[in-house]
Amino acid sequence: MPARRIETGWVVLTSLPNATRPLVNFQFNEFCRSDCAQMTPGLCTRITPTPSGYLHWGNAFSFVLTWLITRKSLGHVVLRIDDLDTARKRPEYIEDIFQSLDWLGLDYDEGPSGPDDFERKYSQRLRTELYAMVLDELRHRSRLFACQCSRSSIQRTPNRLHPEECQKRGLSLHGEGVAWRITTSPRNVIEWRDVGGQQRSVDLHRDMRDFIVRRKDTVPAYQVASLVDDLHFGINFIVRGEDLLASTAAQVFLAEQIDEYDFCQSKFLHHRLLTDDAGSQRAL
Numbered sequence: 001m002p003a004r005r006i007e008t009g010w011v012v013l014t015s016l017p018n019a020t021r022p023l024v025n026f027q028f029n030e031f032c033r034s035d036c037a038q039m040t041p042g043l044c045t046r047i048t049p050t051p052s053g054y055l056h057w058g059n060a061f062s063f064v065l066t067w068l069i070t071r072k073s074l075g076h077v078v079l080r081i082d083d084l085d086t087a088r089k090r091p092e093y094i095e096d097i098f099q100s101l102d103w104l105g106l107d108y109d110e111g112p113s114g115p116d117d118f119e120r121k122y123s124q125r126l127r128t129e130l131y132a133m134v135l136d137e138l139r140h141r142s143r144l145f146a147c148q149c150s151r152s153s154i155q156r157t158p159n160r161l162h163p164e165e166c167q168k169r170g171l172s173l174h175g176e177g178v179a180w181r182i183t184t185s186p187r188n189v190i191e192w193r194d195v196g197g198q199q200r201s202v203d204l205h206r207d208m209r210d211f212i213v214r215r216k217d218t219v220p221a222y223q224v225a226s227l228v229d230d231l232h233f234g235i236n237f238i239v240r241g242e243d244l245l246a247s248t249a250a251q252v253f254l255a256e257q258i259d260e261y262d263f264c265q266s267k268f269l270h271h272r273l274l275t276d277d278a279g280s281q282r283a284l
Contacts, residue, residue, distance in 0.1 A: 043075030043267075045237040046230070047108065049097045051081060052088035058241075058274050060104055065271055066239040067106045078233050079111030084124045084225055094118060110233070130228050131220040135213060137258050138182060139173060144213065146171035146178035167210070180214035182254070190249035195237075195269040202249035211250055227251040231260060242270045 047063050049055055070077050081097060083089050094115045101108075112118035138144050147166040171178055188204040212221045220228075226247070230238070240248065248268055255263040 043070060043073045043237050044078065044234050045070045045075060045239060046078040046080045046233060046235050047101070047106070048080045048082055048226075049100075050085070051083050051090065051093035051097060052085050053093060054096050055100045060100070061274055062239060062241060062271065063101070063106055064104060065269075069239065069269070070237065075237065076110065077108040078235065079108040080229055080233065081112070081118055081122065082124060082222075082225070082229075084219055084222070086125075091115065124225060124229070127225075127229065127232065128220075130232060131225055134224060134228050134254075134258060135180065135220065138213065138254075139180075141257065143182050143257055144173060144180045145183065145210075146173045146175060147181050147210075147212075148178055177216055179212045179216045181210045182213050182257070184208070184210055184253070188253060190252050192248075192252070192268060195267050198270075200245060200248075200268075200270070202245055204246070204249050204253055207246045208250050213254070223247060223250045223254060227254050227260075227263065230266075231255075231263060235266065236262075237267045237269075239269045239271065241273050243273060245270055 045066055047066055049059060049063075067077060069075075079101070081094065083094075098114055112122045135144075145167045148171065149166060166181075167183070173180060184205045186205050189201060190204055191199070191201045193199055211223060213224045214220055229235075230251075238248070248270070252264050255261070
């Protein structure tokens with residue numbers, strides 16, 4: 001863990017570009033006015049960079065907001081680097097994560113001290129047995145089916161939904177070249193109230209119908225790995241962009257399927273995204 005600890009979060013804000021600071025201030029002040037501003041002891045959150053590219057200001061905005069809120073609440077910050085995507089993982093991207101966090105002035109209470117420590121103790125490849133256990137539990141509960149569809153074939157179908165023939169054919173989950181999907185239904189509307197009081201509702205069957213939980217290369221999908229890691233590290237406060245509302249719904253849904261109801265009681269905050277003048281998401 002970095003030895004240096006910034007005592008005031010506002011020092012961190014000076015690391016951000018001028019265009020970014022007002023949105024961080026707005027979201028942070030919105031949190032401070034909420035009923036959750038004085039959270040109970042035991043708040044635990046995570047900063048989750050991915051070493052598939054260099055970090056950008058959109059990442060920095062989310063990390064700084066997470067850090068400010070958690071430090072105000074005297075909470076625990078975990079650095080979790082999501083490196084399951086080995087095809088795009090690069091040593092220079094991992095090094096960039098530590099350099100960027102140090103430059104931003106963000107400390108953390110648990111996690112790797114550097115690239116070597118990360119590879120030895122914290123890489124997601126070291127938790128593959130945990131992911132496999134959850135996938136096996138979902139399989140034993142008859143929630144999964146095998147699918148041979150490619151992304152391009154899905155995009156060619158109406159509404160970009162996968163062909164229902166995959167589920168009807170009853171393909172073996174142990175066959176080669178199949179992904180594992182979890183069955184959703186029209187009843188799966190996931191609702192929760194964000195920190196700050198905003199009511200959220202996601203129609204999971206519409207937005208992520210029968211989503212993938214294990215890829216064709218047998219690697220656990222992001223939704224499974226993220227949930228398992230949050231359970232493993234005891235995370236109970238999750239900060240994300242509004243573009244990941246469906247991911248939160250998917251992970252709450254998965255937690256319900258394996259009776260991990262404590263995760264469903266976690267606190268969530270989905271912040272606004274950095275955009276340009278035309279309203280497009282940008283990486284400053």
